[in-house]
Amino acid sequence: MSDDQSADNGSYVVVARRYRPRDFTQLVGQDHVARALQGAIETSRVGHAYLFTGARGVGKTSTARIFAKALNHPDGPTANPDNESDVAQAIDSGEDVDVIEIDGASNRGIDEIRSLRANVGVRPSRSRYKIYIIDEVHMLTGAAFNALLKTLEEPPEHVKFIFCTTDPEKIPITVLSRCQRFDFAPVESDKIVQRLREIVEAEDNTVEDEALELLARRAAGSMRDSQSLLEQVLSFSDGHLTADHVHTMLGTADDQRLHRLAEAMANRDASAALLQIDEAVAAGVDAGRLAEQMLGYFRDLMAVAVGCEASLMRYAAASMHGALGELASRWGLQTVLAIVGLVDETLVRIRHSVHARVLLEATVIQVCHLPDLQAISDLASAASGAGGKSAGEKKKRAAVASPAAKSVAAQPASEPSGSAPASVDEPAKMRVDSAATPSGGHLAVANSAAPAAVAGVPSGRVPPVASSSQAGVQPQAVSATDTGSAGSGAPSQSTAVAEKPAASADSTTSTDGYPQISGDEAKTSWTQVLQEMDPMTATLAKAAERVDSPEPGVLRLIFPGNSGLALSRCQMPEHKEEILRTLSRVTGRRATLQFEATAVKKVEPVAAAKPKNRNRMQRMREIQANPLVQSCVELLGAEIVRVDTPRG
Known part of the structure; x- marks a missing residue:
């Protein structure tokens, strides 16, 4: 490509037109399309309608012209047309009578398509095929597409259609199904740089590599845009193109x-x-x-x-x-x-x-x-993943926190780690240190005579340290607990060092080694549990008239017989889990929930009948005082707007 493509009158032709690809070998970045079209010609599998889609400036119309030159070559269809033939030069200049280029944006109506249909039957003047290239075909109206359908599906043997578009989503599916579609990819930056360097050398100029890279990145995959930018900067420079010229000219x-x-x-x-x-x-x-x-x-x-x-x-x-x-x-x-x-x-x-x-x-x-x-x-992420730690990570953390745990576990229960074993009759010297855990519980270490450390205790599951007055016994035991993985289901291992056996209802533990709730704790801590609970769940739980613990590890909520709505909603998984979480956070105890409703009391008929003609305001007050109505108003944010008299 050179200046021989300029107009005969000597007028200037822009770079994008002068260096337009003229055969399949000159297409940049569309090798897959070139190979497919060449293979169709060589194997005589040329279709009657093609659709070229892709961004602007990637070579759709240029490929359509090259394909037209290959089909109408004087010596028969060939994958490598001769650009010096009369037919090829006429197609390059847009003057060939048998290759009709139509702008779909300005010829989008049904009248133009009717004219096209009328001329389809006319055989080509000098070439083998009459080829219609419709650019921006998505701009055609719906009526124009409908008028084109039948001709597009069964055109005469001497007619080929090539459609080009940047927006294939606007083309009816009935048209898409009748075409062979080729998607043109954005041109890679390194290929644009290589092509621009060839153009600069052909124009007898020099250029910095950084300047070409800037132009290629600014073009965003469009070869035509990069050539237009290059021409703009060439007119600004003095024959040597630099990165500063590019930034100054483009305002970047x-x-x-x-x-x-x-x-x-x-x-x-x-x-x-x-x-x-x-x-x-x-x-x-x-x-x-x-x-x-x-x-x-x-x-x-x-x-x-x-x-x-x-x-x-x-x-x-x-x-x-x-x-x-x-x-x-x-x-x-x-x-x-x-x-x-x-x-x-x-x-x-x-x-x-x-x-x-x-x-x-x-x-x-x-x-x-x-x-x-x-x-x-x-x-x-760390907070959400804390509960899913593996057993190895927990054991490692436990070992760092308490190196003495292994020695405690290795010795018999009657021999604390340290010096000589203490006498059973000798009163133990005790020290109790407590530290608040992140979840509100406490961590206790006791027995200064036989020092031991508590290791591997999961946060939020260690109960507060009970005083001697609460437990009824003097605190003497030290336990070292090493919990396994949450998903393993393995029971925890514990080793206790004690001088006297201690038993209390509050120290009851479950099979997995965690403390369980007791009746006294359930009653004394329920008010605080309600305060720290989610407001919606707390509103439902407040409907329970009392709580108790029929057995260790079980918390029973007893609802009035007329509060069925609150009872049913508390049994929903999200509210049930919120109650258990808050209970564990406040008390450090584990529990299972039970729900119970008392029997509905039957109201005995009053001997003296109430007057039948009560006023409206009195009935409104009575209805508002009804516990069931109060529950509905509180839970649903309802409002009493009408009172209907019972029928019958």
């Missing part, structure tokens, strides 16, 4: 300026960030364009944060991969994702505002004051 900021702006935001220095924006605007960078570049920069920062290589960076130079990795580690993925969302929202607002700079500066300041979202996410 260089990668280092963007990185300095990001560094200022990462340091939470809003003043320095606004200074970077001011310097960029003073250098000719448009504020809206700077916001677009920021979105691309943070896209690459997001890619680096998840571990992508430099080859997957689309907007920043590959040489900045290390700097972006360091910045991503400081910010964290969650914070970067939040910034991407903020910048995207700002771009939407900028498109509808004349104060682009103000909106950009406000966004930058907002980013400077963002909390550390990654740290918050890590804490949430």
